[in-house]
Amino acid sequence: MSLSAQVTAGSQATEQTSGKRKAPLSEGARAERRLGWMLCAPAVIVMVAVTAYPVGYAIYLSLLRYNLELPNAIKFIGLSNYAAVLSSPFWWQALEVTVVITVISVAITLVLGMLLAMLMHRTLFGRNTVRTTALIPYGIVTVAAAYGWQYAWTPSQGYLSAAFGNSAPLTHQVTSIAVIILAEVWKTTPFMALLLLAGLSLVPEDLQKAAKVDGATGWQRFTRITLPLMKPAILVALLFRTLDSFRIFDNIFILTAGANNTGSVSILGYYNLFNALNLGIGSAISILIFICVAIIAFAFIKGFGTAAPGTDIGKR
């Protein structure tokens, strides 16, 4: 809240000074600015109050020894919580699981999403049927779908378990993670496909035709024309999906609840708060996850040159 006030105040100040020295702003332009700020203020206040302020509060909590079971033992302990988390094998285990799930599921989703996008783009008939049914995994409540997968893989109960010789994949680490990835891929491929479809519709048909006349094969046209032209859309879709996958919680919570070392960093943070009731450690985990996400986003935007979606709006 204070941030938005500062920003508004600051911009108003610059407006006044620039108004005096440079070309004075017309009354209309000033009114437009005021209206713009007024219209954005409620949204900004809510977003800042629910995110920026709690993050600041989490930084403060993470520096305290604060266990809800020992309310009288609250004490400032500096970075000890971070040291405790970073020297704990549980954190690294959870981070490893999260990274493995993120990398594999995003990679599979990208390939399948691209195929689905091409199908939705080019199919000769049944386009609406495909789009409508593909939206069901996107829209379905993750928890509901996760129960479906859990029972499907339960021995002597599920059709998938039966199909694989009554196997019990949810009782071992590697196979559990495979099931979690399967559930993630099923749920998120349609969203990936829709983001890619938007990019696919921007590839000019003429270019494809010209390349075809010049004798390019279908694969060559795909790798030399479609992919380069779709690069911005692909990178944005990857960024969204990677960050979304990194915070995976629902599927794991239902499928394994983190048993057999299958917990993600979000699961670790959750259990630290609600089972260990440790606000200090929980906050330190929260901040570390936040830093991880910031690093991923930064790597995408700086490393791959992902145009941050929405930047075009800023220019207008």
Add this chain to the structure above:
Amino acid sequence: MATVTTTSSQTAGVTARSRRKAGRQRTTLAQKSGWGTANFVVVALALIPVLWLVSLSFKTPTAVLDPSFIPKSWTWSNYTQILKTSQFIRPLINSIGIGLISTVIAVTLASMAAYAVARLRFPGKGLLIGMSLLIAMFPAIALVTPLFSIERAIGLFNTWPGLIIPYVAFGLPLGIYTLSAFFREIPWELEKAAKVDGATPLQAFMKVIAPLAAPGMVTTAILVFLFCWNEFLFAISFTSTISARTAPASIAYFAGTSQFTVPTGPIAAASVVITIPIIIFVVLFQRRIVAGLTSGAVKG
């Protein structure tokens, strides 16, 4: 089985595409069957896990221990069981109420901001977009600990507003993003034209602009509602009883009669119940949802 079918869908897609490219001019029977197969595989993969839940929800408690895909004996008892108890009905009402209120507030606030972004020139616009984007990508777990602590301190824990406020905050970026893309497509000159023709500003807005803006707002409302309906982490973290717990969270707390009996049937039935609104939305508004989800990306 899943992996096998996935691979076949890949090959089906690839061969269908190459076939199509080989003879763009004529639609051969082979092409048609290629696309038909690919379409069929996609539809099957999307629906089988949902149909499995439906099947489970109709199985009798003894037949649950039978891995066949189609129940051998059918029963409504799982549905009557969950719809009789407040353990599911009350969370269902919470879900609908919290979802609708959050959606109305988020779409209203987002419309105001998106109008400003699409139509007005003012400094700080880039900051607003950047902030929305940051929140859209925010790891929700990073907020759970501090918000849990804050909500307990100010008495919002386990109340409707305790969930509505974070839902609005996370619905806003989605709303601002989608709506500003829609609003930029509206021919705003029409408003001026209407005024020139003698309409009052209110008339110009109500008769000309509102009908043009409505589809975008409906789309955004659907997307925000789906988000609220789906949300799980906040719902289990900021509630402790059924007075505010939402439906997905309540399913996770369904208890069997003993530690060893998992209430599979009722859980499946409840899952089907909360999936029905989504299927209705998807069937009725497929075009709008696709347009809404792709609007931001196309402009990027």
